[in-house]
Amino acid sequence: MRARRLPARRRARARFRTAARVVRAGHSAAQDPPPGVQLGPASRHGSESAAAEGGPAPAERRARLAGSCRDGVMRTSSGPRGTTERPPKRDVDMSQETPSRFRQLFLGNLREVKGRLLFAGLCTLGATAAELLKPWPLKIILDHVILDKPVPRTLRALHGLLAEGKVPLLLEAAAGIVVIALAGGLFSYFQIFITSSIGYKMVYALRRELFTHLQTLSLAFHNRARSGDLLTKIAGDTNTLKDVFADSILKFSSYVLTVVGMLAIMAAIDWKIGLIALATLPFLGYSLLHLYRKTKLSVKTQKKQEGKVASRMSEVLQAVPLVQAFARERYEAEQFDAVTEQTVRESIRVARLEAAATRSSEIITALGTAAAVLFGAFQVLKGRMLPGELVLVVGYLTNMYKPIRQLAKLSTDFSKAMAAAERVSEVLDIEPEITDRPDAVPATGLKGEIEFRDVSFDYGDGKDVLRNVSFSVSPGQRLALVGVSGAGKSTIVSLILRLYEPQRGAILIDGRDIRQYKRASLRRHIGIVLQQSLLFGATIRENIAYGKPKATPEQIEAAARAANAEEFIRELEHGYDTVIGERGATLSGGQRQRIAIARALIRDAPVLILDEPMTGLDGESEAKVREALDRLMAGKTCIVITHDLQSVADADQVLVLDGGGIVDRGTHAELAARSGRYRQLYEAVT
Missing domain, CATH: 1.20.1560.10 (ABC transporter type 1, transmembrane domain)
Structure with missing residues (x-):
């Protein structure tokens, strides 16, 4: 009789161990939350499920659980308004948790x-x-x-x-x-x-x-x-x-x-x-x-x-x-x-x-x-x-x-x-690290107001690249980011594009956390010109229209004229239908930059990001690119990353980054006039 009961006991012990693991795994989520905790959508969903299965009522569950959104964000009232805290995220291998x-x-x-x-x-x-x-x-x-x-x-x-x-x-x-x-x-x-x-x-x-x-x-x-x-x-x-x-x-x-x-x-x-x-x-x-x-x-x-x-x-x-x-x-x-x-x-x-x-x-x-x-x-x-x-x-x-x-x-x-x-x-x-929330809304009619609220970020190694960064840019303003290499300038741009997500803090565009927007619609409202323009081995027409696939030939040519690119395009054997080499290898650096500017112009986005757009250009190319950029930036919220401090004179605001934080801010004239990190950099290059 004892031999027949033993497997049942083993099964009972196994069920107990399984239950214990579940309890331990959920302990951090099941403990009483601090005052001011707001439950995310995932928590509300979990409460409703528990009630449907005979568990605690939704209200009771809300009193017990520290809710989290689908992407793991915890909102607390202990930090500044809009602050979010969560562990660093990486693309997760779900092969052991879900069917292949x-x-x-x-x-x-x-x-x-x-x-x-x-x-x-x-x-x-x-x-x-x-x-x-x-x-x-x-x-x-x-x-x-x-x-x-x-x-x-x-x-x-x-x-x-x-x-x-x-x-x-x-x-x-x-x-x-x-x-x-x-x-x-x-x-x-x-x-x-x-x-x-x-x-x-x-x-x-x-x-x-x-x-x-x-x-x-x-x-x-x-x-x-x-x-x-x-x-x-x-x-x-x-x-x-x-x-x-x-x-x-x-x-x-x-x-x-x-x-x-x-x-x-x-x-x-x-x-x-x-x-x-x-x-x-x-x-x-x-x-x-x-x-x-x-x-x-x-x-x-x-x-x-x-x-x-x-x-x-x-x-x-x-x-x-x-x-x-x-x-x-x-x-x-x-x-x-x-x-x-x-x-x-x-x-x-x-x-x-x-x-x-x-x-x-x-x-x-x-x-x-x-x-x-x-x-x-x-x-x-x-x-x-x-x-x-x-x-x-x-x-x-x-x-x-x-x-x-x-x-x-x-x-x-x-x-x-x-x-x-x-x-x-x-x-x-x-599983992708960055996904749209179930309640995400399309970004429509954005004006281009950008705000960082106590944003901190690291690349998963525990070393902060950005630490408690806060600033705001009004629609139509120009913001320049300056600092030594590795100060976090490009990271700020990547966060705005939601190529990464911050571990703490919030990024808002037009007063709404960018995580509440659908990623594709958000990125359609942002134009970008990189230091090394990425072009495809396709025709010039296709490369310009990459920012607006349904662009008409007239719009493509108008963008090329505004970018000071039409002159050299007309000189090519097949004009706009010329197939350029892989990564634009058959064009010069200045020509590639002007194609990239035309691509950003045709998109006509309210937010524009320029990442060292003048680097490596000769004097003639730089003059043409600068003229094209002036047309491109007109009326847009612009964030310019540059080491050329002479080019930030027209910026409405300059942020000086060092060691992952903002060490100084103001206009070019204000920063150049007072002692500080910006003045040291300015004197070094002039």
Whole structure:
């Protein structure tokens, strides 16, 4: 009795431990909140759920829980108005907490094509039936035409043909060979066509989902990730999956059906021969499974190394001018050799495992075939089996072991596919750090009033890049951010664009926390010109219209004129339809900046961010860019990051940043007149 009660006790203890973990995990949220705590939407939702399940009433829950918004923000009254506190966020890997996004996408696509899959399955059955019928005409000719053996009751349809003579039966058997081949070919054609189209479409959907998902992940993720490895996942790994979806799954199902059908027919002819053929399968299965596991691990390592190789190649190719200028070609070649050495080693290991899988399956199947043929021959000699039946068995054994040997190759293909799927899942299962709240509203008609309230931020290492930064900019004003490199100027811009989110404090535009706006709509109200303008390898027209995809040709040309870019554009061979090199490599620095200004002009956003727009320009280009910038900034709220203190004379407000904080503020004239950090910087450059 005690032995029967023990599992129940264990289950009870397990339930208790689980409950204890839940209580501990929720303790910080379940304790009494400090006065003034405001519950976020997630807390209200949780309260309603608890009440619906018989838990405490919503009011009671609100009294007990320190509410948090969906993104983890805690609002307290202990700090300045609008202050928010929360732990640093990173893109979170949810693969251990939620069903794989890759699996969800895969199953969702399968459900969409279930009708076509059913038809492909029927075609597979037809092709398998044709494969099983292939040796039967030969058996009939050998047993009942050449050897004149009596026709069994299972082939009663042949009695009428035999009554007419052997020639009609011979002709019918020959015609049967052709008909079976035609039917099998037709079924196989539709089978391959349908499954291939499904496979290609599924992989395209996966590749698109992966590409789209990567664009939603934060800059923190992209700063950590290697671009070459990501490209390998988007192109190489999804291509590996394409081969499986479009080909291998089809072959696997066809091979399995063929093997099962042939075993069944051989068992019907002589159960002992069927047993001999069946006895080889456990040995094959063990061999293939063992090699599959080893291959999968090697393929995963191989893919990881290939990603490193791609990253190294991408890095060097982007820095070719630097490599050539410093004559480091030999060094980079040696570095490339070092990175690729392990990749080659793993590739050879994978090839060796593939060869081992194929050869081991051939040896096992050869032993099985020899045993079955030997036994069948003795049965024929004893008169217990017809010669045609032995031919049938030999044909089935040959055709059965052929797909089994192919399964050995498929096992390595599946190993590669599983490794590729895991690599893709690693990215798809990362939840974006910055997302829109459920109650976020579109940003419409913004005037451009910007306010920072005690904003602090770090990049996850605990070192504040910004610390308690507060300032405000009225609509139409120009704000200049100055300071040494690393003072936090670019971080302020990234926070306004919601490329990152602060750990503490709040950023408001037009009096509303920017987290209450939908990100895409907020960013459409912000124009930006960077120090190194990012251009695509497309036409000039497309690059200018990138800020406003539906812009008319007239609007594009007007923006180019305002940016002082039309003159050099007209001199190009194809004008606005000239395709520039990757990252605008065929244009000079000043020309790239003017295209970027035209792109910002056509957007006509109320907020404009300029990040060192004059850096690296010659005198003539700087004059043209400065004139274009004056047109661009007219009537807009402008935030200018610059080391050129002479260019901030027109700013309504200058903030001097140092060590993550604002150490001085005022107009250019006020700051230059009094002692302080700004005056030191100004005197150093003048």
